[in-house]
Amino acid sequence: MSQSHTHVPEQLRTIDDAEMAIEQGFCPIPPREILDKISGKWAIQIIVITARRPVRFTELERTIEGVSRRMLTLTLRNLERDGLLERTVYPTVPPKVEYQATPMALELYEAMLTLTNWSRKHSACVARSRQAYDARQEAAV
Numbered sequence: 032m033s034q035s036h037t038h039v040p041e042q043l044r045t046i047d048d049a050e051m052a053i054e055q056g057f058c059p060i061p062p063r064e065i066l067d068k069i070s071g072k073w074a075i076q077i078i079v080i081t082a083r084r085p086v087r088f089t090e091l092e093r094t095i096e097g098v099s100r101r102m103l104t105l106t107l108r109n110l111e112r113d114g115l116l117e118r119t120v121y122p123t124v125p126p127k128v129e130y131q132a133t134p135m136a137l138e139l140y141e142a143m144l145t146l147t148n149w150s151r152k153h154s155a156c157v158a159r160s161r162q163a164y165d166a167r168q169e170a171a172v
Contacts, residue, residue, distance in 0.1 A: 068113060069139060073098055073106040078132060081116060082140040085131040115139065 068074060076095050080086055086094075092103055107130060110116040115136040121127040132140065 065113070068109060069115070071106070073102060074110060075143065077103075077106060077110060077130075078115065078136050078140055079143065081130050081132040082137055085119070085129040087127065087129055091130065110136075 069078070073095065076098075077091060080091060080094060088103070088107070091107075092098065092100060095103065098106075107116060107118070111118050111130075115133055117131050117133050119129045119131070121129070
């Protein structure tokens with residue numbers, strides 16, 4: 032892992048112009064690949080936690096129920112590599128490491144909140160639809 036801040040070039044924080052990225056030597060990543068990475072249960076939880084404030088590894092490990100140390104490490108590395116987390120190492124003994132959401136991750140966090148609010152708004156409708164579907168399935172048997 033990097034021992035300092037992760038630097039994401041300004042032009043990659045919000046790529047509105049894919050042609051500019053290609054001209055500068057960056058190959059756009061297919062949206063499906065990005066969605067697969069950020070939709071994992073560990074990635075979502077890490078983004079939500081780090082969007083609020085910087086956190087240390089051990090705090091993430093304690094907060095995220097069920098995550099193994101290895102899976103947490105791999106997920107943090109992937110999020111850092113993708114420019115969603117900034118990892119800061121402080122020169123102390125033992126080293127203090129903090130993770131914080133980048134501006135790009137904060138934008139994703141806002142989208143997650145929108146999706147969460149949508150699901151809350153429509154949860155009763157989904158429950159009614161499930162009951163109606165299950166009743167039709169039972170009647171068909």
